[in-house]
Amino acid sequence: MKFKVNEVFHSVQGEGTRAGRPCLFIRLAGCPLRCAYCDTTYAFHDGEMQELEALLAGVSARLGPPLAGPSAPFVELTGGEPLAHPGAPELLASLLDLGYEVALETAGSHDLAPVPREVVKIVDRKTPGSGEGHRWLETNLACLVPGQDELKFVLGDEADYAWASAWCAERRVWDRVEVLFSPAWGRLDPAWLARRIVEDGLPARLQLQLHKVIWGAATRGV
Numbered sequence: 441m442k443f444k445v446n447e448v449f450h451s452v453q454g455e456g457t458r459a460g461r462p463c464l465f466i467r468l469a470g471c472p473l474r475c476a477y478c479d480t481t482y483a484f485h486d487g488e489m490q491e492l493e494a495l496l497a498g499v500s501a502r503l504g505p506p507l508a509g510p511s512a513p514f515v516e517l518t519g520g521e522p523l524a525h526p527g528a529p530e531l532l533a534s535l536l537d538l539g540y541e542v543a544l545e546t547a548g549s550h551d552l553a554p555v556p557r558e559v560v561k562i563v564d565r566k567t568p569g570s571g572e573g574h575r576w577l578e579t580n581l582a583c584l585v586p587g588q589d590e591l592k593f594v595l596g597d598e599a600d601y602a603w604a605s606a607w608c609a610e611r612r613v614w615d616r617v618e619v620l621f622s623p624a625w626g627r628l629d630p631a632w633l634a635r636r637i638v639e640d641g642l643p644a645r646l647q648l649q650l651h652k653v654i655w656g657a658a659t660r661g662v
């Protein structure tokens with residue numbers, strides 16, 4: 441089994457409740473979506489084919505032996521849209537078999553059912569402002585594991601905020617999983633978003649993209 445790999449890099453997790461943790465990222469190439477604010481357009485096409493075994497050997501060499509607990513080695517499969525690769529669930533299962541904590545970043549446009557339950561799923565529910573909100577698979581909601589998985593909204597403007605708040609309220613999603621509201625970089629003022637979350641009493645967590653705060657928006661491989 442082969443995968444088109446755009447890049448593999450070690451950094452800190454920039455998003456979600458695990459932000460700040462050292463993490464090895466595997467970025468697969470290719471995405472059928474075209475979000476208005478996409479910051480990884482370089483992953484649409486560029487990449488080198490790698491056999492599953494070689495990819496796993498590279499991960500083992502970089503992360504070392506598995507450990508338990510909060511300092512356990514952490515690996516995330518991202519993209520592009522990793523689930524656009526039919527073999528992605530098998531890759532995720534193989535990473536779990538190595539004994540690591542494994543996360544998946546996905547747009548929720550592909551079926552999550554084949555993804556192993558133990559994989560931490562960070563699901564980016566696309567908003568109307570992204571231009572790709574219609575790609576959402578509603579059945580994916582049932583695949584989210586309470587206390588483990590996360591639902592993320594990248595908000596481009598005030599209309600996105602209102603839409604995301606209503607969408608979450610209708611489904612009471614914050615009773616089941618962590619909900620992250622993230623301002624689209626350079627489009628929505630984080631201070632405005634923080635104020636609105638507090639004023640509206642939303643059980644959502646403000647998320648800033650830590651890697652962009654540290655290294656700037658244009659730096660790759662961080």
Ligand code: SF4
Pocket residue numbers: 471472473474475477478479480481519520521547
């Ligand atoms: S799903 Fe992600 S990689 Fe694909 S276009 Fe949207 S932001 Fe870019």
